Amino acid sequence: MHLPLFVYGTLRDPDLLAGILDRPLRGEKVHVARAPGFRAVHYPGRIYPALIRVPGAAAEGLLLTDLTPFERDLLDAFEGEEYRRGTVAAMVEEELFEADAYLPVITVADTGEDWSLARWQAEHKPRVLDAEAATAADLRLRLIAIRPH
Numbered sequence: 001m002h003l004p005l006f007v008y009g010t011l012r013d014p015d016l017l018a019g020i021l022d023r024p025l026r027g028e029k030v031h032v033a034r035a036p037g038f039r040a041v042h043y044p045g046r047i048y049p050a051l052i053r054v055p056g057a058a059a060e061g062l063l064l065t066d067l068t069p070f071e072r073d074l075l076d077a078f079e080g081e082e083y084r085r086g087t088v089a090a091m092v093e094e095e096l097f098e099a100d101a102y103l104p105v106i107t108v109a110d111t112g113e114d115w116s117l118a119r120w121q122a123e124h125k126p127r128v129l130d131a132e133a134a135t136a137a138d139l140r141l142r143l144i145a146i147r148p149h
Helices: 014-021 069-082 117-123 125-146
Strands: 005-007 030-042 049-064 083-092 095-104
Touching (some): 030 095, 049 083, 069 095, 069 125, 117 125
Parallel strands (some): 005 095
Antiparallel strands (some): 005 049, 030 049, 030 083, 049 095, 083 095
């Protein structure tokens, strides 16, 4: 059984996530969550964030509980070489869950400033949404081609 996935950055955008997965997620399988002891900060030189350990902080995010194994592989490919999947604690209301999350492969400093989904949506989403969906469509085709039938 797979752990749920805690997403804290652009994957929280419902249009982007639906474009990558080629389907919307069901409302009852998407939970507002936070990761205590973590902060989402700007990934150096990028428009998306990195999740870093910061005692006393709590990164806002979503807990996704209905991803298929293929969708997990797709998200791994989409996140690319800049992230690795690791385990974090995620809180939904007052309930604690063990969850996967995409963590940066490089050391990212705490700038003291949280990355903002609303700011990304206002400044970058209109420009990158179609390109990201096209990238995901290409990745889906590649993964289908290499998966055993």
